[in-house]
Amino acid sequence: MAVKNKRYYWIQLTQDFFKSKEMKLLRKIAGGDTHTIIYLKMMLISLEDGGCIYYDGLADNLAEEIALMIDENVEDIKITLLFLESKGLLTRKSDRDYFLEQVPEMVGSETASTRRSRKHRELMALHCNTIATTCNGDIEIEKDIDTEIEKDIDTEIEKDVDENPVALIVKEYQSRIAQLDGTQFEILKEFITLDGMEAKVVLKAIGLAADNGKRNFSYVRAILTNWKNNGVLTIAAVDERERVYKESKIKGQSGNQKSNVPEWSQPNYVNTTSEETKKGLEQKKKEMLERLEKGKN
Template sequence: MANKKFFWIKLKQDFFNDPYIKLLRRMAGGDTYTIIYLEMLVKSASTNGMLYFQGAGQDIGEELALILDENVEDVRALLAYLEAKKLITHPEIREDVFLVASADLTGSETDSASRVRKFRERQSLHSNGKALQSNTHVTNGNDKLEIEIEKELDIDKEIETEGEIEKKQSHPTATVRQQLSDAIEKNGFSLVLTPFQSENLLAYVEDDHMEVGVVIRSLEEASNNGKRNYNYVRAILENKLKEGITTVAKWDASKRDFQERRNANQVPTNDENAEWAQEMEAHWAGD
């Protein structure tokens, strides 16, 4: 049976003190707009902050109104406000919407992790009950119950272990996210990349199992070549994937091999990675 995953949004204590939210609520119909905004955040929780236009409505505003069962004019007014305050962006297709705040507000949990959490709650209550009954006689029936609980604990431990492995394989740690964020800042990409593009770079670690060092080195190479744009970095990473290079060690080995072949006059003297990246950048830009 597939392990389901549940998503939710978690509001910070100062959410309603945020200047953008306070300003939104002071507008005519602001409370309605705020509720619609929260509905949009909930809707986008399972899609990494994206709301995709399916074509059911004339535009994303009408379509969201249908999905959320809200007044279309209210939705369009809210979208206009969020657009003006740069709280939404359009990473690829104009009608698709990325909610900037979604990443900071979204949480998730697999159903196996949920079972473990609930079991721990039951276990805690059971432990408290044992402490209160420490001076009482334990019957055979209670012994049987204890054995069943221990068996359940063993099963849930196995589930928890599988869940932890899945989490490690599927989700980058906070440290990895911070390392990438620092590299983006250090190499001058912080004002260039959209939140959606930054998440796409993180996906090379999460989905393609690259070392974060490979993504960081791609940022450094692009910066050193004066190419601080997303398409250039993406071209480098796609080239590395094509060559099966997912670790810094493999990158270094490939670089040494390239240098040796160059010294033996087996390859042109130009930097193959940079040339390929320029070609792919032009391709994605439509040149």
């Protein structure tokens, strides 16, 4: 039985992250530290999707769905979302898709095999520094590892696309998106070889990204990860998902079905859960606006 090559993700904050105007304003509003933690947690849950957050309609609104994942107060999350959207840190791509703008430049990742190779090289480097030896053989091995993936890409492109769908994916990506590097190539291959996704599904994601003017790898990976997480592994499943979504959107516009747009993003949103909760939220909004005005002066 093949062992899945797990991928690890992390956030790389810049040295001046907390010195930015946006983060200073966020921390100055009532409960600012809580809202900052919520923002960081949102970044973490969006890592595998390259910064995308999806509203699946399981809860009444996006804030409630996020609360289920990060175990924070719903009202605090709503205020955080309002702030992020007002500062351009959170943008809405569609009724269901939202994007944290800072994440792509902060995300780092590597596969389990890459991590093992890196740790091995670090160990050998330490060994070389501790013991008087040239370790020339290990240096040559490291060079081979670093160039192996790039050679794999060239090999795949040379193959007959009819016999090897991966070659078609490489050509499609490089013709419609951008040059494909070794790490990106391995990630796309994993969707097929490890996750059992049809090659046509990967091609579909590349086409959607290109058609929407999103010529970056994070966007393609976000689409594929979302489909994988929802069990959409065949082109038939993708087509069915699109059909259902279009039908629900049409029904929502005609008033026969509740809109999928989260309540917090509506311009006339009013929290009606209870009078006590509503007063608390209004007070927090008032304090936030007062702090924001003070920050401008």
